[in-house]
Amino acid sequence: MAEGLAPARLSRTALRETLVAQIRDGQVAGIPVAALDSPEARDRAYTALEARGLVPPGATEDEVTATLDRFRFLDLYAEPDPAVTEAASAALARIGRTVGLMQAADLALDAASLASIYFLAAIGLAITFGVMRVINMAHGEFIMMGAYTGYVVQQWISDYTISILVALPLAFDRHLRVPASTMERLVIRHLYRRPLAKNAAGHVRHLHRAAAARPKNIFRHPGPASSTAPAWLDERAEASNDVVSIQLHHASRSSSSQRSSIGVFPLHHDAHPPRARGAGGNSRTPTMAASMGINPDRINMLTFGLGSGIAGIAGVAIGLFAKVTFELGQDYIVQSFMTVVVGGVGNIWGTLAGAAMIGGVQKGIEWLNPLNTLAAQTYMILFIIIFIQFRPRGIVALKGRAAGD
Known part of the structure; x- marks a missing residue:
């Protein structure tokens, strides 16, 4: 040997x-x-x-x-x-650039998909707090109820495309009329001048809905439910060559969420200026708004119902790709608050900017460490804490008298 x-x-x-x-x-x-x-x-x-x-x-x-x-x-x-040798080196460089561009496109699609989800979940909360200064702790439960609305509609309508077209307005109307408007009339309107009691009431609503909305209590369903996306929305196109292959289903998911929420932007530039000014000034000077012929109670009721209705629409969209459970709202309420705070309280464009930043940074961290998504979320929270230290009013800060509220 x-x-x-x-x-x-x-x-x-x-x-x-x-x-x-x-x-x-x-x-x-x-x-x-x-x-x-x-x-x-x-x-x-x-x-x-x-x-x-x-x-x-x-x-x-x-x-x-x-x-x-x-x-x-x-x-x-x-x-x-x-x-x-030179030809091989040039080909290798081209392959490296192509792979880099495809990876960047994949990362951008992932970030856009996550940002659109956060934006859709947070925009109703931004409207409610921006106009009424009400921190709706039950916002997550409204998202959960919207997801179950889409699930129940699909049990009755077998065509997935038609079921979504029915579920979206049904979830919005169901939240706008009942229970959001009723809740605002019976509970919240008595607490506008008592901020702590107002927030406590919101937390009580959150706990009550979380306990009452369990699947076995309402839908007699033993476990997680799931909504099915239509084929045209769930299909996975591929951009591929001999080197890389990237599935583009994130693009359809992102565009779906963006189409569901794009109708909210006209509220930021209302076609009726007096109504827009009335909604903006109602929370700061309700007496002055009333003296100008604006009904503050009606504005508050419609605003709370609108924010809750948009949360219901978000629930329908989120239910297409996430498991529908009674904990669904709790999973998204934290991200919604972070999105609103980072973007700027009470500003729709700020909410969009906050969602884009959070989605992009989180996906970037996950790309650096793809085997540990929990660590990416932890680093994301630390990043948000540091960011708020330098910009406490968010990316798009309110100006003028609104900033002092």
Whole structure:
């Protein structure tokens, strides 16, 4: 055996011939020949012969592995023609650029998808707090109820496209009329001048809905439900070549969420300026707004219903790709608050900017560490805390008298 190397490996044929040569009285090293009916038994017999010094030593798997680990094996190709080498280097550079661009496109689609989800979930909360200064702790439960609305509609309407077209206005109207408007009339309107009691009432609503909306209590469903997206929305196109292949289903998901929420932007630039000014000034000076012919109570009721209705629409959209459970709202309420605070309280464009920043940064962190999404969310929260230290009013801060509220 050469120095530093393991003994030569023994083939199965050579092992069999060696054992046949060592048969004595129907046994090999004290083992009956009839018992040598498996490779493991024959290996034990050879090891026993090796211990007695009757056969040359053979290499075990561990010895072979340990010997190979001490060496590095390289396949070196030396091309004598410089033209071939330059062409190969240029092709390799082009491939590297293509892979980089495709990875950047994939990351951008992931970020846009996550940002659109956060924006859709948070925009109703931004409207409610921006106009009424009400922190709706039950916002997550309205999202959950919207998701279950889409699920129930699909149980009655088998066509997935038609079911979505029915579920979206149904979820909005169901939240706008009942229970959001009723809740605002019965509870919230009595607490506008008592901020702590107003927030406590919102938290009570959150706890009550979280307990009452369990699937087994309302829908007699034993576990998580799921809504099915239409084929045209769930299909996965591919942008691929011989090097990379990227699925573009994130684009359809992102565009779906954006189409569901794009109708909210006209509220930021209302076609009726008096109504827009009335909604903006109602929360700051309700008495002055009333003296100008604006009904503050009606504005507050419609605003709370509108924010809750948009949360219901968000629930229908989110239910198409997420498991519909009674904890769905709790999963998105934290992200909604972070999106509103980072973007700027009471500003729709700020909410969009906050969702874009949070989605982009979180997906960027996940790209750096794809095996640990929980760590990405932790780093995202730390980033938000640091960001708020430098911009406490958010990306798009309110100006004028609104900033002092």
